[in-house]
Amino acid sequence: xNDELLLLGLLRREEMHGYQLVEFIxxxxxxxxxxxxxxxxxxxxxxxxxxxxxxxxxxxxxxPTRRVYRPTEQGLQVFWKMLRKQCAQFTPTYFQxxxxxxxxxxxxxxxxxxxxxxxxxxxxxxxxxxxxAPPHSGASGWLVEHQVRYLSAELNWLDEIIQRxxxxxxxxxxxxE
Amino acid sequence: xNDELLLLGLLRREEMHGYQLVEFIxxxxxxxxxxxxxxxxxxxxxxxxxxxxxxxxxxxxxxPTRRVYRPTEQGLQVFWKMLRKQCAQFTPTYFQxxxxxxxxxxxxxxxxxxxxxxxxxxxxxxxxxxxxAPPHSGASGWLVEHQVRYLSAELNWLDEIIQRxxxxxxxxxxxxE
DNA sequence: TTCAGATTATTCAAGTCTAAATATTCTGGA
DNA sequence: TCCAGAATATTTAGACTTGAATAATCTGAA
Numbered sequence: 001x002n003d004e005l006l007l008l009g010l011l012r013r014e015e016m017h018g019y020q021l022v023e024f025i026x027x028x029x030x031x032x033x034x035x036x037x038x039x040x041x042x043x044x045x046x047x048x049x050x051x052x053x054x055x056x057x058x059x060x061x062x063x064p065t066r067r068v069y070r071p072t073e074q075g076l077q078v079f080w081k082m083l084r085k086q087c088a089q090f091t092p093t094y095f096q097x098x099x100x101x102x103x104x105x106x107x108x109x110x111x112x113x114x115x116x117x118x119x120x121x122x123x124x125x126x127x128x129x130x131x132x133a134p135p136h137s138g139a140s141g142w143l144v145e146h147q148v149r150y151l152s153a154e155l156n157w158l159d160e161i162i163q164r165x166x167x168x169x170x171x172x173x174x175x176x177e
Numbered sequence: 178x179n180d181e182l183l184l185l186g187l188l189r190r191e192e193m194h195g196y197q198l199v200e201f202i203x204x205x206x207x208x209x210x211x212x213x214x215x216x217x218x219x220x221x222x223x224x225x226x227x228x229x230x231x232x233x234x235x236x237x238x239x240x241p242t243r244r245v246y247r248p249t250e251q252g253l254q255v256f257w258k259m260l261r262k263q264c265a266q267f268t269p270t271y272f273q274x275x276x277x278x279x280x281x282x283x284x285x286x287x288x289x290x291x292x293x294x295x296x297x298x299x300x301x302x303x304x305x306x307x308x309x310a311p312p313h314s315g316a317s318g319w320l321v322e323h324q325v326r327y328l329s330a331e332l333n334w335l336d337e338i339i340q341r342x343x344x345x346x347x348x349x350x351x352x353x354e
Numbered sequence: 355t356t357c358a359g360a361t362t363a364t365t366c367a368a369g370t371c372t373a374a375a376t377a378t379t380c381t382g383g384a
Numbered sequence: 385t386c387c388a389g390a391a392t393a394t395t396t397a398g399a400c401t402t403g404a405a406t407a408a409t410c411t412g413a414a
Contacts, residue, residue, distance in 0.1 A: 046400095090274060104316060
């Protein structure tokens with residue numbers, strides 16, 4: 001629904017074909033979605049058969065036919081409905097790499113610290129990249145800001161974890177269990 | 178890979194069948210994964226055919242045959258490899274509901290604020306639930322702590338967004354675009 | 355000019371994931 | 385006792401998602 005909201009919203013601003021959409025998203029919105037090409041095509045087709053969008057075929061030379069999409073009236077209604085719903089909801093996020101912390105005691109404490117410092121490096125690098133990226137305008141700037149804040153909070157959290165492991169010389173008190 | 182790491186790690190501690198695994202995860206690890214029943218069964222079968230786990234059939238009465246899994250030597254190697262890899266990496270997270278902020282200017286500012294306050298309510302409720310949950314032990318306690326911190330940071334962020342929208346009487350300066 | 359490699363644009367097969375269906379056994383209240 | 389509904393366990397059909405294949409056109413350096 002997330003991706004559909006995005007596609008509908010972009011198409012509402014300007015009709016586009018699949019490749020154009022994906023290009024735009026990759027260039028400008030990579031901070032907030034990882035939507036892949038083939039999924040975008042799939043969703044466009046799905047939305048077309050649901051009547052949310054319609055397409056014009058535009059043929060040029062011997063290239064594959066491009067289908068330029070725009071939302072229907074129904075599509076716009078769906079868009080606003082989804083928009084309101086998303087605005088009001090909160091979808092909690094799972095931290096992918098936290099699973100590894102569950103099993104940190106399988107590793108010697110020194111190695112664990114070493115590995116977590118590598119993780120820290122990756123986080124910091126990403127944070128730098130986002131800080132130095134060309135400024136985004138409007139709401140997409142907010143989303144970059146959101147990511148940067150999130151990364152800062154995560155860095156703080158990880159630092160504390162690393163410290164705990166370092167101090168104890170092991171991952172956590174067995175007596176905790 | 179995430180889920181596989183989790184399953185292997187749990188099976189290393191104690192052999193279990195699918196239902197048992199999923200029960201355990203839902204009861205104790207719902208803060209860090211949303212692994213569904215059918216996916217767990219799927220992964221167990223996949224890991225079995227990859228030779229990472231083996232299963233004993235245990236028949237009791239006329240119930241469907243239970244398959245109790247445990248990791249093979251190869252499975253353990255894979256487990257430690259994945260564990261090291263996950264420890265050292267950082268997988269950035271996309272904020273599902275941020276997409277809606279991109280299109281916040283489609284809504285009257287008052288309505289936008291109203292909807293975002295609903296979102297805030299959902300966040301706060303979740304945070305309360307996690308704070309009041311029975312304390313977890315060992316690393317899984319850390320993961321709950323991680324979620325709580327994350328929720329607090331998100332609340333701060335959302336509050337600022339709400340304030341910006343309220344102050345301006347609209348979502349963002351058109352001149353920003 | 356020419357042709358290797360980048361860009362434009364879509365499709366496809368295969369792999370992943372979910373909701374719902376299936377089927378047995380347990381539990382507790384009338 | 386008896387039976388409705390909860391708990392125990394797995395399977396399956398179909399929906400979603402991905403990586404790689406396909407194919408035409410553009411670019412620029414030799």
